[in-house]
Amino acid sequence: MARRIPDLGWARAGLRLKVSATLFACAVASLGIGTVVATQFGERALQTEMADKVTRALQADMHDFERLLDRAMYDLTTLSETAAMQDVLIADGIGEIARSLRMVRTRYREFGAFVVTDDTGTVIAAEGADTAPGDSFTFDQLGRSLEGLPMVGQFDAHPELADDSFLFSVPIRAEYDPLTVIGVLSGVIDMSQLQAQLARIQIVDEAQGAERALLLCDGEGRLIYRTPDPAADAIVGRLMDAAVKAGAAQPVARGGDLVTAADMPRGSAFDHLDLRMVAGVTEQAVFGSIDQLKRNLALTTALIALVMLVLGRFGARSLTNPITAMSAAMNRLSQHSRDDDRVPEVDGLIAPAILTRKDEIGVLARSFRRLISQLAEARQRLIEQSEAEIAQRAIQLDAALNNMSLGLCMFGPDGKLVVHNHRFEEIYGLSAEALQPGMAIGELLDVIRGAGHDPDGEDLDFVSVLARRDGNRVTRSHLATTGDGRSVSISCVPMPTGGWVATFEDVTQRKYDEARIEHMAHHDALTDLPNRLLFSRRIEETIASSARGREHAVFYLDLDHFKSVNDLHGHPIGDALLRQVGARLQGCLRPTGVVARFGGDEFAIVESDISSGEEARKLAERIIEEISRPFEIDGHLVVVGTSIGIALYPGDGGDAETLVKAADMALYRAKADGRNGFRFFEQEMDSSMQRRRLLERDLRLALKNDELEVFYQPIVNIGTSRVSCFEALLRWTHPERGAVSPAEFIPLAEEIGLIGEIGHWVLERACEAASGWPEHVRIAVNLSPAQFRAHSLVDQVARALERTGLAPHRLELEITESILLRQTDLVLTILKQLRAMGVRVSMDDFGTGYSSLGYLRSFPFDKIKIDRSFIRDVEKGGDALSIVRAITGLGASLGMTTTAEGVETIEQLSRLRSEGCDEVQGFYYSPAVRLEAVQALLDGIGAVPQPGSKVPTALSA
Numbered sequence: 001m002a003r004r005i006p007d008l009g010w011a012r013a014g015l016r017l018k019v020s021a022t023l024f025a026c027a028v029a030s031l032g033i034g035t036v037v038a039t040q041f042g043e044r045a046l047q048t049e050m051a052d053k054v055t056r057a058l059q060a061d062m063h064d065f066e067r068l069l070d071r072a073m074y075d076l077t078t079l080s081e082t083a084a085m086q087d088v089l090i091a092d093g094i095g096e097i098a099r100s101l102r103m104v105r106t107r108y109r110e111f112g113a114f115v116v117t118d119d120t121g122t123v124i125a126a127e128g129a130d131t132a133p134g135d136s137f138t139f140d141q142l143g144r145s146l147e148g149l150p151m152v153g154q155f156d157a158h159p160e161l162a163d164d165s166f167l168f169s170v171p172i173r174a175e176y177d178p179l180t181v182i183g184v185l186s187g188v189i190d191m192s193q194l195q196a197q198l199a200r201i202q203i204v205d206e207a208q209g210a211e212r213a214l215l216l217c218d219g220e221g222r223l224i225y226r227t228p229d230p231a232a233d234a235i236v237g238r239l240m241d242a243a244v245k246a247g248a249a250q251p252v253a254r255g256g257d258l259v260t261a262a263d264m265p266r267g268s269a270f271d272h273l274d275l276r277m278v279a280g281v282t283e284q285a286v287f288g289s290i291d292q293l294k295r296n297l298a299l300t301t302a303l304i305a306l307v308m309l310v311l312g313r314f315g316a317r318s319l320t321n322p323i324t325a326m327s328a329a330m331n332r333l334s335q336h337s338r339d340d341d342r343v344p345e346v347d348g349l350i351a352p353a354i355l356t357r358k359d360e361i362g363v364l365a366r367s368f369r370r371l372i373s374q375l376a377e378a379r380q381r382l383i384e385q386s387e388a389e390i391a392q393r394a395i396q397l398d399a400a401l402n403n404m405s406l407g408l409c410m411f412g413p414d415g416k417l418v419v420h421n422h423r424f425e426e427i428y429g430l431s432a433e434a435l436q437p438g439m440a441i442g443e444l445l446d447v448i449r450g451a452g453h454d455p456d457g458e459d460l461d462f463v464s465v466l467a468r469r470d471g472n473r474v475t476r477s478h479l480a481t482t483g484d485g486r487s488v489s490i491s492c493v494p495m496p497t498g499g500w501v502a503t504f505e506d507v508t509q510r511k512y513d514e515a516r517i518e519h520m521a522h523h524d525a526l527t528d529l530p531n532r533l534l535f536s537r538r539i540e541e542t543i544a545s546s547a548r549g550r551e552h553a554v555f556y557l558d559l560d561h562f563k564s565v566n567d568l569h570g571h572p573i574g575d576a577l578l579r580q581v582g583a584r585l586q587g588c589l590r591p592t593g594v595v596a597r598f599g600g601d602e603f604a605i606v607e608s609d610i611s612s613g614e615e616a617r618k619l620a621e622r623i624i625e626e627i628s629r630p631f632e633i634d635g636h637l638v639v640v641g642t643s644i645g646i647a648l649y650p651g652d653g654g655d656a657e658t659l660v661k662a663a664d665m666a667l668y669r670a671k672a673d674g675r676n677g678f679r680f681f682e683q684e685m686d687s688s689m690q691r692r693r694l695l696e697r698d699l700r701l702a703l704k705n706d707e708l709e710v711f712y713q714p715i716v717n718i719g720t721s722r723v724s725c726f727e728a729l730l731r732w733t734h735p736e737r738g739a740v741s742p743a744e745f746i747p748l749a750e751e752i753g754l755i756g757e758i759g760h761w762v763l764e765r766a767c768e769a770a771s772g773w774p775e776h777v778r779i780a781v782n783l784s785p786a787q788f789r790a791h792s793l794v795d796q797v798a799r800a801l802e803r804t805g806l807a808p809h810r811l812e813l814e815i816t817e818s819i820l821l822r823q824t825d826l827v828l829t830i831l832k833q834l835r836a837m838g839v840r841v842s843m844d845d846f847g848t849g850y851s852s853l854g855y856l857r858s859f860p861f862d863k864i865k866i867d868r869s870f871i872r873d874v875e876k877g878g879d880a881l882s883i884v885r886a887i888t889g890l891g892a893s894l895g896m897t898t899t900a901e902g903v904e905t906i907e908q909l910s911r912l913r914s915e916g917c918d919e920v921q922g923f924y925y926s927p928a929v930r931l932e933a934v935q936a937l938l939d940g941i942g943a944v945p946q947p948g949s950k951v952p953t954a955l956s957a
Helices: 008-080 083-090 094-107 140-146 191-199 230-242 283-335 360-402 422-428 441-450 457-468 508-522 532-545 562-569 571-587 613-628 656-672 683-704 742-752 755-770 785-789 793-804 817-822 824-837 852-858 878-894 906-914 931-940
Strands: 111-118 123-127 167-173 181-189 212-217 223-226 257-263 276-282 407-411 417-420 476-481 487-494 500-506 551-560 594-599 602-610 631-633 636-638 641-649 678-680 708-717 722-734 738-740 778-782 811-815 840-846 863-866 897-901 919-921
Touching: 008 111, 008 167, 008 181, 008 191, 008 257, 008 276, 094 111, 094 123, 191 223, 212 230, 223 230, 230 257, 230 276, 276 283, 407 422, 422 500, 457 476, 508 532, 532 551, 532 594, 532 602, 532 656, 551 613, 551 656, 562 571, 562 636, 562 824, 571 594, 571 602, 571 613, 571 631, 571 636, 602 613, 613 641, 613 678, 641 656, 656 678, 683 722, 683 742, 683 755, 708 755, 708 931, 722 742, 722 755, 722 919, 722 931, 738 742, 742 755, 755 778, 755 785, 755 793, 778 840, 785 793, 785 817, 785 824, 793 811, 793 824, 811 824, 817 840, 824 840, 863 878, 878 897
Parallel strands: 641 678, 722 778, 778 811, 811 840, 840 863, 863 897, 897 919
Antiparallel strands: 111 123, 111 181, 167 181, 212 223, 212 276, 257 276, 407 417, 407 500, 476 487, 487 500, 551 602, 551 641, 594 602, 631 636, 708 722, 708 919, 722 738
């Protein structure tokens, strides 16, 4: 039912009133805003202008005041240089001095008093001051003037001369020598003249008075001048409060004064007086014209608003009538009953007279008619466009659903299937027609069962929770297993409108990858054995699950000579060896035993529930036997051994870390005892290991702190009885332990990997030392097997020779048979490169190894050194003499020099000479000495002495 159209008369009257009120309000607002803006900006502009004007004027006045003081100082300085002042100082009588000062005061009227003092501060004469000749002054200003500097004191600083005044002091210089100060002239400024000049200062172009005042004060707040007019007492009082706070000119809040200040210019000769000039102007004197302007603008605004109200009343009548008619037409149109798709009829709603009007109202009416027609057409186009967009979005949604990597099912609030995608069908192997919208979740489960995926109990519990549709609407997850063994992750997310969206992801590969990563994190990549982390966990599990009183054994294994396998056959063979070793170790254990690889050639075993240590011993023997059997790898027969350390639970430790540590220490002892054996952990091993670790730390520090030294032992040619060579021997003097035996720290250096760096250091030092010896004297340096494994030995030797300038033939490198035993091909290649450079090569400790003769065939050594064990009993004859005779004969036939080590007696020397030995070395001539004692050996060891005579050595030189 259509609503009643309101009375058009009341509508017309209301519209007229609104138009009139609107015009009136606009006029008042515009004029009011204009008035406020004009007065505000006018007031600010006047404030700024007035502040700038007062500031500039006050600064100019301060400059004038500065010139006044400067003029006074200039006059006083001029007076000090006059002949009259000289007369004052040299006058004979007091009366004559007084007359001279009175004459001076008459001429310089700006001063109220004068005081003349000599160079000791004693008053000679005074005029106008309350002092008498003979008085003494010691103020600082007087001292500065005696130094030749004109000075002005602070205001009222010297009341003994004059109250409330400034005291000027200048030096009086001797006429015969301008650099000599013979006295000081002090003048007291006449404050009446000073205040009279300050009183003439105008503020804002007007004289000082009740609304304008001026102050002059110093930094301590002492008032020097104020506006003398009593009517200005009020503003002067306010200025006194603001004098200390005033800075640059600034307007104050309404109801206050405009206060500005000016200080003595920086760099002025009177800057130290800290004078400040403060000027104040009352608000009425500054802003009176603005208040009048505001009143005038307010009155004008009221008159204009009244006129606009009258004009708006007359203009609203002609405007509101046609607008009222348009409003009535729109009201009828809005109440017209019409079909949604039918274009509404505009004719008859608006009078033809309004449609045919030529003014804006007619234009509005015609535009309204066109708008209705366009609205219907646009509505139709919108419906068509919406239908096309809905179809397009349906296609896009279908494409998105069917290209998802996850399966998806959407269920409505009633638990019925709304939509699903192809990926869900692929995961469960369903046909496209198997699922239809509207299926209940139970029907969906039946379809899945029919495809061969029978849900288990956990799957059904998960579905039952979803089917309850209670108020507990949270995201739920579940991992299901399909009939073919795949893992499917299901996530159900509730929708705000009810129902839920379930996604299905095949995570079979991810689970496999996660399991693989977990396995790799706890197993050795090469052998697939447990690593250190998993091994420690297995020990803890064994301890936790074992009965009280049961024993367990932890074995720590290290392969002997594994490095040689890598160097000789290559790393692929070494890797294959490690895998076979792991397999053999597993074959030695019971099913409950665990084998782990810690890295490199280190393995570990835990065997649970052993009956006694004897069972652990038998297992260790079985392991050594198994590992010692040759390994056949890619056509190579590889032989290694193993050293084992054993720790027993609970005697040697109650946790995995302690047991492994104990087994490691036992392994170290087994290796030290000769390898290819085993040792049980003993408590003293812990302290031994601690000592070893301390020694290792100290050795590293010794190398860093240059505590190591190279000593030199002479090698004497038997034929010439002269030193032919020195052997470089490493020594270490510990700052606390004293001398450390090379037999103790050299093996340690080889074990911890420092021997390569130490050997290089010894080579450099020895070559550098030998470069300063006679040309016929050589230097012998021992090499470690580790230096050959580094593959940089040839380059190190070449650089040492090049840096020191030592001839290659003067360098002998000594190696032992153990080097050739492990890496024959590699060592021979390096030795041949060294020989090609011209370096001599010696075999040390000849005759103590297994294959000495074979090595002499494979490489032409320059020298063989007979081990000291054969020299010790050579004078007794027997086997020792036969061996020495054979070695010297062998060396002579092969063209190799033979050197006997450990010669300590003349009998040994004589026997070696008779057997044809070429060189000897030992304590008979000298022990190893420091570099500074080498020259004494070169000079002292001469011709071979006769039997029984004393041989000169470095100790006796």
